[in-house]
Amino acid sequence: MFLKNTWYVACTAAELQEKPLGRQICGERIVFYRALDNKVAAVEDFCPHRGAPLSLGYVCEGKLVCGYHGLEMGCDGKTIAMPGQRVRGFPAIRSFAVVERFGFIWVWPGGVNLSDPGKIPHLDWYDNPEWAYGGGFFYINCDYRLMVDNLMDLTHETYVHSSSIGQKEIDEVPCQTVVEGDLVTTSRHMTNIMAPPFWKMALRGNKLADDIPVDRWQICRFTPPSNVMIEVGVAHAGNGGYDAAPEHKVGSVVVDFITPETETSILYFWGMARKFNPTDAALTDSIREGQRKIFSEDLQMLELQQRNLLAHPDRALLKLNIDAGGVQSRKVLDRLLEEERAAAIALAPGNPS
Template identity: 65%
Template sequence: MFLKNAWYVACAAGDIASKPLGRMVCGEQMVLYRGPDGKPAALEDFCPHRGAALSLGFTRPDGNLVCGYHGLVVGTDGKCLSMAGQRVGGISSIRSFPVEERYGFIWVWPGDTAQADAAKLPYLHWGENPEWVYGGGLYHVACDYRLMIDNLMDLTHETYVHAGSIGQAEIEEAPPTTKVEGSEVVTSRFMNNIKPPAFWAATLRGYGVADDLLCDRWQICRFSPPSHIMIDVGVAHAGLGGYDAPPGRKASSIVVNFLTPETETSMWYFWGMARDFKIDDEALTEMIRQGQARIFKEDLDVLEAQQRNLARCPGRRLTNMSIDSGGVRSRALIERLLAEEARPSPVSGPAVGA
């Protein structure tokens, strides 16, 4: 239940700086590496000689990939180039995948190569703006990626799952609103005149802003296909406009979530935070990263147990409530796009009278 004709984050750009990396994306086992001129490349992680994993090999100075088993050399187009003492002309090529490097990540297109278009990559203003900084990490999660979409598009769970960091009772008292804006699903929640929770109090201090005043807090979750969620979050001293409060009286950032399906019941979760303040403060970046790591780890325990329950009870009916509207609408959008992807392309027939 995942789209294949779409761009997914496969790894961070630095993950293939020195050696190939094996990774499964949407059921496709790939090897990612730096080819000629340092450009990223992605191939099927299968040596056509004896089926070894090419990700266990290495790249030559010319950027071609060498199998670590018997030394078969493969080009970035998947064609076999050479092998010591052997003729390789009759060896079949392996599949190559479209790949792009942008925003510090390596993106792959696991579907129909003919439909891959770099213009379809998401636009992330913070990823190209030198006045922003990003810090984050990666978790491998044993759950259907759609469960993570449900989780991120409904932040009501913060009160219970993240009680010691970002959760607070006021979240339940501020009902969310959900709407569709073009190709995005947007769920928003605004909480006014409240105490900042522990994580946000620490972030206010990182900004150099007083953390002992009542604040207005906001969460604006934006889902875009195939599985990316950007969340505008923050707190501002109460009564100053909340989201629109002036600098020096608020702390805000973008919680970055790239969900890359591995299989139907596992995923790669690229998470982090982008901010436009104190961008040279590496200690602050690391403090925020560690705080996020602890928060997201709490989600993983819940989601993996949820996946085990669903696998054990596949016929059990789940209930949708008003707080679930963000996830419900996001799933509906995915299902519509899946139906479009499965629809056969129109084939032109012979001209009338031919």
């Protein structure tokens, strides 16, 4: 169901301060905390003494202290001390590979020895003065693949987001889907149309006219395990569309990190990175609020969709040409899941191979 030997966003760096933070990632209950020198650590959220959640404890001098009886844990999952008790012989709990990078805390829920920080996706916009970023977080009760489907087929914007980014031209212009290795790209380019309300606001934010025709683009890129980056924007018509010079357009990257919690719940980290008027904090706030409202509409739809699917597990769903991005993304996931299962079997103790 989930890829384990890969990186997921567990939280933002700002969420992890003095107190431990408990999160469930791909079915694994994990506690994250800052040890010595502000280094991030992650271990099983399970005290080996009485099974209490360590996330209800606190951090003292770099050690994670259980809030039940004061058992002290190390970053490697080994017990260190406990008031009035000998605990050095306690069996260790599991520790996880964890990295702080690009303003997020990334966790590898699979084998620590297989983790490779070089596989964390690079975010060009992070800490770059040419870009501005604003984002947020939603907890959603749905299968993570439903969110991937949603983001890889933006046709739904016409209906779910009719008052902000939706418009009939999205329905009228077919999308193109390409698969290159593990990368799935679905793109749609619309020409000589009027901008919807959200993009009118963005045009004004870049001191551009919002009442003349524009060319609009949507380029959705899925990379496993469940990350979707979407290049979106509009340019005054006749200036090259996606390739227009900066003075004629507003363009952004919609950032979507989807972290499975369980088979039917996700941690959804969303945001928008823009490369126009980056110093305008009020514009960043307006865009963030606009995105929050848009994704709130997705949340309701996805949770009720999940409820229907659970109630009717045997019903076959239609697959149309607009579903190509989601279908191909699921094929990539299925292939990688099978490869991970095969590798685990090959490494299992007693396997003759």
